[in-house]
Amino acid sequence: MNANRIAIALAIAALLVAPLAAQQSLESAYRTTGQAVTAAFEPQRTVLQTSSAVILDGRKEMSYGIVISADGHILTKASEVADMEKISVTVDRTNYKEVSILATDPEWDVALLKIEATGLIPVVYAPVSDVPQGTWVVANGASSRTTRRALAGIVSAKIREIPAAGGAALGVVLSGKSKAIEIEEVTDGSGAQEAGLQNGDVILAIEGTKISKIEDIAEVLKDRKAGTKVKVVCRRGKREFTAEVRLSAKGEMFADTMNRNDMMSGDFSRRRSGFPRVMQHDILGSSRVTGGPLLDLEGRCIGMNIARANRAESFAIPVEDLKALAERLMKEAASGSAGKALHYNGVDPPGGGP
Amino acid sequence: MPLVWRSIHDMIPRLIGFFMASLAGCALAAEARPYVNDLKAPESRKDIEVIQSALVTALPKVRAATVCIELKEGSGSGVIVSEDGLVLTAAHVSTGVNKKVTVIMEDGTRLKARTLGLVADTDAAMIRITDEGKYPFVEIDRENSARLGDWVFALGHSGGFDKERGSVVRLGRLVRLANSTFQSDCILIGGDSGGPLFDLTGKLVAIHSRVGQQLQVNMHVPMSRFLEHWDGLLKGGFIGEGPFATKPVKGSGFLGLATDARKEGGLRVTKVGNKTPAETAGIKEGDILHSLNGTPLATREQLQALLKEMAAGDEAAFELERKGNRETLTLELGER
Numbered sequence: 001m002n003a004n005r006i007a008i009a010l011a012i013a014a015l016l017v018a019p020l021a022a023q024q025s026l027e028s029a030y031r032t033t034g035q036a037v038t039a040a041f042e043p044q045r046t047v048l049q050t051s052s053a054v055i056l057d058g059r060k061e062m063s064y065g066i067v068i069s070a071d072g073h074i075l076t077k078a079s080e081v082a083d084m085e086k087i088s089v090t091v092d093r094t095n096y097k098e099v100s101i102l103a104t105d106p107e108w109d110v111a112l113l114k115i116e117a118t119g120l121i122p123v124v125y126a127p128v129s130d131v132p133q134g135t136w137v138v139a140n141g142a143s144s145r146t147t148r149r150a151l152a153g154i155v156s157a158k159i160r161e162i163p164a165a166g167g168a169a170l171g172v173v174l175s176g177k178s179k180a181i182e183i184e185e186v187t188d189g190s191g192a193q194e195a196g197l198q199n200g201d202v203i204l205a206i207e208g209t210k211i212s213k214i215e216d217i218a219e220v221l222k223d224r225k226a227g228t229k230v231k232v233v234c235r236r237g238k239r240e241f242t243a244e245v246r247l248s249a250k251g252e253m254f255a256d257t258m259n260r261n262d263m264m265s266g267d268f269s270r271r272r273s274g275f276p277r278v279m280q281h282d283i284l285g286s287s288r289v290t291g292g293p294l295l296d297l298e299g300r301c302i303g304m305n306i307a308r309a310n311r312a313e314s315f316a317i318p319v320e321d322l323k324a325l326a327e328r329l330m331k332e333a334a335s336g337s338a339g340k341a342l343h344y345n346g347v348d349p350p351g352g353g354p
Numbered sequence: 355m356p357l358v359w360r361s362i363h364d365m366i367p368r369l370i371g372f373f374m375a376s377l378a379g380c381a382l383a384a385e386a387r388p389y390v391n392d393l394k395a396p397e398s399r400k401d402i403e404v405i406q407s408a409l410v411t412a413l414p415k416v417r418a419a420t421v422c423i424e425l426k427e428g429s430g431s432g433v434i435v436s437e438d439g440l441v442l443t444a445a446h447v448s449t450g451v452n453k454k455v456t457v458i459m460e461d462g463t464r465l466k467a468r469t470l471g472l473v474a475d476t477d478a479a480m481i482r483i484t485d486e487g488k489y490p491f492v493e494i495d496r497e498n499s500a501r502l503g504d505w506v507f508a509l510g511h512s513g514g515f516d517k518e519r520g521s522v523v524r525l526g527r528l529v530r531l532a533n534s535t536f537q538s539d540c541i542l543i544g545g546d547s548g549g550p551l552f553d554l555t556g557k558l559v560a561i562h563s564r565v566g567q568q569l570q571v572n573m574h575v576p577m578s579r580f581l582e583h584w585d586g587l588l589k590g591g592f593i594g595e596g597p598f599a600t601k602p603v604k605g606s607g608f609l610g611l612a613t614d615a616r617k618e619g620g621l622r623v624t625k626v627g628n629k630t631p632a633e634t635a636g637i638k639e640g641d642i643l644h645s646l647n648g649t650p651l652a653t654r655e656q657l658q659a660l661l662k663e664m665a666a667g668d669e670a671a672f673e674l675e676r677k678g679n680r681e682t683l684t685l686e687l688g689e690r
Contacts, residue, residue, distance in 0.1 A: 026503050026529040029395075031570065032539045036395035040402055133523055134409035134507075136402060154409065154525045160518040261513050261544040282524040284541055284569060297402065311569060312512050312543035313522065 033141070038150050044138040045150035047299040050121040052292045054090040054143050055081055055113075064140045064292025065113065066304055067091055068326050072117035075326060077291035077306060078104045079271040081111055089115050093146045102333035105325060106191075106246050107227030108317060109271050109306060112329040123293050123301035129279050129318030131155055131296070139283045139305055140292040153283035159318055162309075164226030164274035166250030172197060174214055181211050191246030197234065204240070205233040221247065226274030249274045261310055272307035278315040279303050388554045391504045405505055405525075405554065412556030413507075413523060418490035420521050420550055422458040422511040423447055423467075423481065431510040431521070431549030432457070432481060433558060434491045439465075439483030440588075442580060443548030444563050445472035445598040448479040450667055451590045457483050462517045471587035475596030476534050476579040477563040479548070480587040492550065495557040498578050500536065504528045508540035508572075510549030510562060521549075529570065536560045536574045563598075602665030607687030609661060609670065611637060615653050620644045620675065635685035642675040666690065 029036040038045070053065035053074045062084065065076035074089060081087060081101070088097045096115035104111040133155050141151035171190020175182040181203040186193045203211050206220045207230050224230065226249040233242050249271075262268065269290055281294065285308070294303040294316045303316035317325070388408055396402050419434040423443055430447030434440065441457060448455070448469040457467040465485045472479035483489065500506070508524045526540035538551060542565050551560040551574045560574035586593050592601055610630020613621035620642045626633045643651055646660050647670065664670065666689040674683045 024502060024531060026527060030503060030527070031529055032526045034395075040396040040398070043399075132410045132413075134406060134413050134525070136406050154406075154523065156523045157519045157521075280519070280522070282522075282541060297399070297406075310513070310543055312524065312541045312546070 032153075033151055038141070038152060041138050041150045041152045044152075044295045044297065044299050045148060047123070047295055048138070048140055048148040048150055048293070050092050051123045051301075052091075052140055052148055053113075053115075054148075055084075055291065056086075056088045056090065056095075057084040058086045061143060063290055064143075064305070065089065066123055066291075066293045066301060067120050068122050068330075070118065070120050070122060072096070072115040072120060073102075073330065074113040074115065075291075075304060075322075075329070076111050076113055077269075077271075078106065078109045078111035079269075080291060081113070089113065090143075090145070091115070091117065091120060095145075103329040105227075105329060106229075107225065108275065108321070108325055109227070110304070110317070110325055110329070112326075112333055114333075124299070125323055126296050126298070126300035126302040126319050129302055129320060130159060131302070133157065136297050137281050137283065137302060138295040138297075139281075139285075140289055141285055142289070151283045151285060151289075153281050153314075155279060156282045157280035157313075159277060159279050162273045162275045162278055162315065164247070164249035165272075168221050168224050168226045168228075168247035168274070169250040170197075170217070170221075170230075170232070170245050171248050172203075174203075174217075181214065181217070187248075190248050191229070195232070195243040195245045197232075197243060197245070198236065200236070202235040203232060204235055206230050225276070268310055269307040272309045272315070275306065275315065275317070277318055277321055278306065279318050281314050281316060282312070283314055284308065284311060386555070387499075388505070391501065391554070394503070408505075408554040409507055409523075409525060412552065412554065415490070416492050416550065416552055416556050416558075417460055417509060417521060417523075419492045420460065420509045420511075422515040422521075423548060424456040424458060424464075424515070425449065425453075429511065429514050429545060430547040431545065431562065433509075433550035433561070434483070434489050435494055435558065436491050437488050439467075439485075439487065439489045440491075441467065441481040441483060442550075442558070442561055443479050443481055444561055444575065445474055445477045445479040446563075447548035448472055448481060449599055450602060451592050452669070453667065454669075455481060457481070458511075458515050460520060462515075469590075471583070471589060471591040471593060472599050473579065473583050473587070473593045473596075474599040474601070475594035477575050477596075477598040478561065478580045478583065478587070479599075480580075492552070492556065492558050494581075495553065495559045495577050496581065498576070499557075500528055500531070500553060500559045500576070502528055502531050505554050506538055506540060506551050506559060507554075508538070508542060508546065508549065508551050508562060510542065510546030512543045513545045522546075526572075531576075534575070534579055535563070536576050538572050538574060539570050540572055541569050542572045602667060604665055605662045606666045606690050607661055607664040607668055607670075608666065608690040609685075609687060613643065613654055613657065616642065619650070619652060621651050621654065621657060631685050631688040635683055637672075637674070637683065637685075638676065640676070644673040644675060644680070647671050661687075 028034050051067045055063045063080035065074040087099050098116045100114050102112045135155045138150050138152050141149040171187040171192040172183045173185035175184040183201045209220050229244045232245050290305045293301040296302045302319050304322050305316050307315040390404050421432050423430045423432045432441040432443035453469045455467050457465045465483050467483045470480040509521045512522045524540040526538045530537035546562045549562045560576045563575050564573045610627035611632040612625040623641045668687050671684040
């Protein structure tokens, strides 16, 4: 991963540009994200129109999704739909209000949704993700109610793992006072909170290793990845219990760890590290434009947009991993085993027809 | 102006105005100019594929010559332009002349290097790799052949060197051209500073300098600004005054020790200040300083006079005697 050195900042300069003659500045339509340029990607846009999904919370566009079955299975970025109140999904021109979350994979941050639909056009997967850098890719830009827009960019770095920023953690603050390993605070949005850990709980063991001092926790977690789960034995009052806690990237639980590049990035995905494997591209919409398909020039799905890491780097799950993940989530959903791992299952789809 | 630059480093948005003069008319480049550059926008699958194949073809060679430049304060990017290791970068990356820096190649090889000259008002700078070798290098656009709307691509070590990731490539178009600045929509971020902007034939057209809050605002220093000061840059000149580098001030250097002259020559160190450059470098009480940068030392006044001519960040090489052993100790003067 990145050297921990601080990158020399490019100046953020609010530019006092002297008025320029028109011919010296390229009209916005002809810029890389401009209409005239993206018009050349109409065949790929057509695929986005039918086979990408817009995930809305009320009227607000929150993220995108990939249609993977004719009867309404859709993959999306899990952390973007976790706290939605009025979730609905638009595919093509139809808005579907009956949405259930069938399964999620915290490691990849992907959720499998189901809408009541028939005759949808699922994406066709590309054969491989390992195309040369500089190869065109196309993804969702901002959307209107009826029309998907396309943005084009290129594959821009090597396929690789993105380790959890700052290492993996339970998401608790421990009391330094007492001799026992006592939880003083549970971090919002952490795996510890999801697992129901509370202030005052005493951690006794993690994954079978006895915990007698704070350093023991670091030792047990040091080679583990964000998104995976660990069994934590705790004591609450006189009762002992075991909780399954999802590990989170330390760097993403605390907002005050913003570095200089984050500040110049504007919008970025809250969950943007701790992925087993990503491909990188330079289509840089807002962080809400994640979750949708990344297409090649043939209109095939070569990956799934999973994070806008910063203003210059976007990550996608490579197609090989995406296919395996989709199969696994579909199987989980079918066997009904998904429920026990789910935290989004309680979401009540708002009533009413489309 | 130096103050302005410092606050930019603190990420406080500041206003930097610069002149946009008209692009000088230029002769047609000798090499084949991809026709897609002369279309207002790509119109067909073929046009798109022409851009892609030019980029994919050019990329491996120019990537090999793109480097990360590591300093004490952080890292930036640069590009090698001669077989013997001349590197172009931004002045705000090199920050001064004749400073030691480390150049990191794409494969992780670390090389010793020294900053040569810089142009403080346009953000141009040169570095020389001092480890001997034959290095991959790119060709410079000497004809100023870039035009508005040309397709270009940026390389750089965004956010710092990452071997697993490599340098990051971004595609875009030239959206504004001026005498001292090109603007593209290749999106840059910290760590890209000093990195190269290429045309579709793989010729170096500019060096990354700065960005605006908007993604569309990515500024580069055109090759013409390097070429006009080429000899001065090679000679290690501190050229121009401006926001991108601060001229060292004579007498601003700080060493942090006290000495007494010895009858038999040299100065005996009588005190080393806490957390001073002298202490950090490992100078101890009782050490004998025989010379500074080759000049023999006989009196305290002599040492003071030599230091007065030096600035913060300058290198001081002492010939030092400790328990009968002589060694050379080199340190960087601190800020007074």
